[in-house]
Amino acid sequence: MVIRLASLLVALTLVFCQEDNEIVTKNFLGIGRMQAVAVSGRLICNGRPATNIKIKLYENEILFDRLMEESRTDSNGQFRVSGSKREISRIDPKVNVYHKCNYNGLCSKKFTIKIPKDYINRGSQAERTYDIGTLNLANKYPGESTDCIN
Template sequence: MVTISLVLLLLSGTILAQNFGSNDVVVKNVLGIGSTQSVAVSGRLICNGRPAANIKLKLYENEIFFDRLIEEGRTDGNGQFRVTGSKREITTIDPKLNVYHKCNYNGLCDQKFTIHIPKDFVTSGSQASRTFDIGTLNLANNFPGQSTDCIN
């Protein structure tokens, strides 16, 4: 009887996953596999010494095939930000912050660079207990891996 119930539970998770297009998330949540982990990143962005206001920031879980969005935010009028979010995962999440800007750039698309958050800033639970502070970054600099991104 327990085996039949487990099979039905797995099948219902698979059917739900096919309907929602996210097999691993639904099965993890239905079966309670994995743990909720959180991360927070803060800092200040400037462009040529002036606050970089309204800069788009996206916090992602770095995955093998497709990164998954954890949270999105923007800098305030002073260029400051704090982005925080959580995700259920079996292994320790591998978070990264993508920064999209047009500092010293007049193209149609945005410039994008990525900051990888150290694993020791990933905390257990839905609220981050530590914050990775990137300090103040001047967007006029060229960052390793910086590219042009039209779809963000």
């Protein structure tokens, strides 16, 4: 009975997945591979630098997204966030931007930018940075909403 239970546990910990046409054996109980990503950009509001804007880098998960790093824009509206996570499959990073440009509500406006897979690398440090360029927060963005608990 103990041998069967131990064999079952070992079998359950191994996961076989195909990635980039290569079959890889992973340990389901915490052993994956470290992956990293970095994002930078500049935010403006009506032509002026958007200072102190909250930026959050998340790993998109099924139930709850995992915060990788939080930052704020500097006096020129620039930011850079980076993070890493150990994951069995490829990470699915995104950046949330929280702002009040041209908005007087109690909460913040929020929009999300998904990060292309080309900017994810193995390891704990990002090798490349995804530059979103300069975004005017006065514009409307797809999926934009309000968020009171950011």
